[in-house]
Amino acid sequence: MKKGEKRKQDLLKIAYDMFLSHGYENTSVDEIIEKAQIAKGTYYHYFKSKEQMLEEVIEMMIEREAEAAKQIIEMDIPVPQKIAGILSSVKPAEAEMPIEDALFHPENALMHNKVRKKLIDVLTPLLSEVVREGTEKGIFECDNIPERVRMLLVISNGTFNEGTFSERDITVFIDTAEKILGAEKGTMSFIYGLIDKSDMETDE
Amino acid sequence: MKKGEKRKQDLLKIAYDMFLSHGYENTSVDEIIEKAQIAKGTYYHYFKSKEQMLEEVIEMMIEREAEAAKQIIEMDIPVPQKIAGILSSVKPAEAEMPIEDALFHPENALMHNKVRKKLIDVLTPLLSEVVREGTEKGIFECDNIPERVRMLLVISNGTFNEGTFSERDITVFIDTAEKILGAEKGTMSFIYGLIDKSDMETDE
Amino acid sequence: MKKGEKRKQDLLKIAYDMFLSHGYENTSVDEIIEKAQIAKGTYYHYFKSKEQMLEEVIEMMIEREAEAAKQIIEMDIPVPQKIAGILSSVKPAEAEMPIEDALFHPENALMHNKVRKKLIDVLTPLLSEVVREGTEKGIFECDNIPERVRMLLVISNGTFNEGTFSERDITVFIDTAEKILGAEKGTMSFIYGLIDKSDMETDE
Amino acid sequence: MKKGEKRKQDLLKIAYDMFLSHGYENTSVDEIIEKAQIAKGTYYHYFKSKEQMLEEVIEMMIEREAEAAKQIIEMDIPVPQKIAGILSSVKPAEAEMPIEDALFHPENALMHNKVRKKLIDVLTPLLSEVVREGTEKGIFECDNIPERVRMLLVISNGTFNEGTFSERDITVFIDTAEKILGAEKGTMSFIYGLIDKSDMETDE
DNA sequence: GATGAATGAGTATTCATTCAT
DNA sequence: GATGAATGAATACTCATTCAT
Numbered sequence A, B, C, D: 001m002k003k004g005e006k007r008k009q010d011l012l013k014i015a016y017d018m019f020l021s022h023g024y025e026n027t028s029v030d031e032i033i034e035k036a037q038i039a040k041g042t043y044y045h046y047f048k049s050k051e052q053m054l055e056e057v058i059e060m061m062i063e064r065e066a067e068a069a070k071q072i073i074e075m076d077i078p079v080p081q082k083i084a085g086i087l088s089s090v091k092p093a094e095a096e097m098p099i100e101d102a103l104f105h106p107e108n109a110l111m112h113n114k115v116r117k118k119l120i121d122v123l124t125p126l127l128s129e130v131v132r133e134g135t136e137k138g139i140f141e142c143d144n145i146p147e148r149v150r151m152l153l154v155i156s157n158g159t160f161n162e163g164t165f166s167e168r169d170i171t172v173f174i175d176t177a178e179k180i181l182g183a184e185k186g187t188m189s190f191i192y193g194l195i196d197k198s199d200m201e202t203d204e
Numbered sequence E: 001g002a003t004g005a006a007t008g009a010g011t012a013t014t015c016a017t018t019c020a021t
Numbered sequence F: 001g002a003t004g005a006a007t008g009a010a011t012a013c014t015c016a017t018t019c020a021t
Helices: A003-022 A029-036 A040-046 A050-074 A079-090 A097-104 A106-136 A145-160 A167-181 A189-193 B003-022 B029-036 B040-046 B050-074 B079-090 B097-104 B106-136 B145-160 B167-181 B189-193 C003-022 C029-036 C040-046 C050-074 C079-090 C094-104 C106-136 C145-160 C167-181 C189-193 D003-022 D029-036 D040-046 D050-074 D079-090 D097-104 D106-136 D145-160 D167-181 D189-193
Strands: none
Touching: A003 A029, A003 A040, A003 A050, A003 A106, A029 A040, A050 A079, A050 A106, A079 A106, A079 A145, A079 A189, A106 A145, A106 B106, A145 A167, A145 B145, A145 B167, A167 A189, A167 B145, A167 B167, B003 B029, B003 B040, B003 B050, B029 B040, B050 B079, B050 B106, B079 B106, B079 B145, B079 B167, B079 B189, B106 B145, B145 B167, B167 B189, C003 C029, C003 C040, C003 C050, C003 C106, C029 C040, C050 C079, C050 C106, C079 C106, C079 C145, C079 C189, C106 C145, C106 D106, C145 C167, C145 D145, C145 D167, C167 C189, C167 D145, C167 D167, D003 D029, D003 D040, D003 D050, D003 D106, D029 D040, D050 D079, D050 D106, D079 D106, D079 D145, D079 D167, D079 D189, D106 D145, D145 D167, D167 D189
């Protein structure tokens, strides 16, 4: 890695944190270079514009998520577990929560949207492969796999990533997932234990 | 309606158009008052801030959509038709497309997100009522109706409102909808004819 | 005159001085507002852009010059004197010299050029009228008056407004002017006394 | 010519083109080195500053023009033809027009002015020599030759180099030229055929 | 109710130049 | 000779908001 490349990565990491915690629009180039302790010119030496930097930051995030998904796929675990693992990677991992939480603040709408869309695009083929594996093993029975997978990702994202959700949401999600993939009832129920319930509403 | 109230409504309508066509962030107060032919002071006489105006604009949009949904509910048509009608109101009606199209440009992310979320919140109870009616008539068979309904809205929005979709997406959507609500196969297949296929990819 | 109009005139006057003494490109908006003791926003309340302000400043200069020329035309003096008077208004009046001098620094090229061109365009018809008066009185004898007048203005400007000139330049200019207009030798020789010789090189 | 010298000439040529087509002020060092495929440091190895480079570019242009003038002088053609040839070299040759055209855009004011002034300074003695040759042959009859010559150059430049001109402008120019140099009527009328009339307005 | 002059902190971006390697 | 990372002052312009009239 060249000298300049290293610094660029550092800059991306700094911006990544700042974009997440304050939103892209609310993070000024001045603030970034101040935190990075570099000159204005240095910033523009590495990035053509602030927007181009955003693209690179997003790419970086997507790559991370995709990488995690690929690792799950290669693990020696039952197919349903793989699916659950990847589905939960659409939503921020528990560990990262504090920072990623910012992704749902309205000020992050732009970045949030871009990431969500791209992430679904990237994960769909990976997850489809897993589902196909499942159909071969007789665990699932369905056609139009990529469309079904995309739908699962959309549901997972739309249900668990936007504000709060209830225990019933999980139950319904599991039921729906099984039906969408043509699995036997109960196949995916273990998912219940995986959901980060810190965001969950308690029934009143 | 008082004279002042009338003017406020006009302002909201103007802002609504501008927010949609250029995005909230890219529409300045200056541009709004220029189009409305009023003075700066007048604007701030009616709205505490630009953000407050956004809230009112969004409220206005939601009310419209909710109103449309209520009318559908009261129509004398089969339950599945009602559901399809409301589901398709999550997505812009064909007629409005040109203007609402702007809703999916990244620059509208903020407004788009706010509207989407609120709309789902507003439509969920309305649609739930319809579904319950369906269960009583034996058309559907399911529990946790509000959660299931919300999931349908999330899917509909996530599938048909974000860029392009294919014929298979519709097929899978119909299949999933039937399963989520516990309907017999074919119950909802008429939906296929309702989808605005101008956004649809053709299979190659 | 409205309140705002007065302030705009003040701003133009301030900018006029600064553009002349430091050049348009070298005068920043910051410097202008600092000198005018107004806020950034106030500046842009009156002028759409810095360039638009330049246009207005130039217009202001042109109007001044044209006004002076018109006054000369209406004076009750011999025609040749009128011509000499207007010709010398292409070049800065002696009194204004210290400030206008800046017009010939390279940094003022842009403004200088714009002013020169427009001034010639504005003065040509005025001066043409005077020359026509002269032909009627038998002082001049020539056709294509506007073209000849423009040529005189071009010469006057090109000779006396760009750096230094010698006594001989004046002599030749007078001779040429007489010939261009078809005047008798000596008709215009009084011009010699009008030229501001502070810019004149001494013969060595 | 050393290797380094060659590269410098290439750089000058690239800059020359860029300055002409976009203006000196609007051409950044970054753009120059990008086009020249060299590094920042290399640029500053050859030129102390951007301004110094401009001087060298201008010098280059002047030398070209002067060289052309000298060749005309040494040609075996009548004196009036020589004069016409040199006069027309103050203005861009037809062939070069497309590129030099940029010289009259306001953004090029600085460079335009510098070139014009220097060119007149350089051509004055050359043309004066030719005129003196003419007086010896009895074609012209005048004193103060350098001043008269300079005036001709000023007129030629001011009339034909700044935007458009009409047929009458040419007629008047020829008449004036003859009178300035003390030539017989008709001596210079052949000039009419030399003017690039693509810039000429048509009489209506 | 209505006006519009005034504010000033904030923004992204440019660019000629330096210098250690 | 040649590189390109680093600099940082400078720039024009935006915009939501206030307030005296």
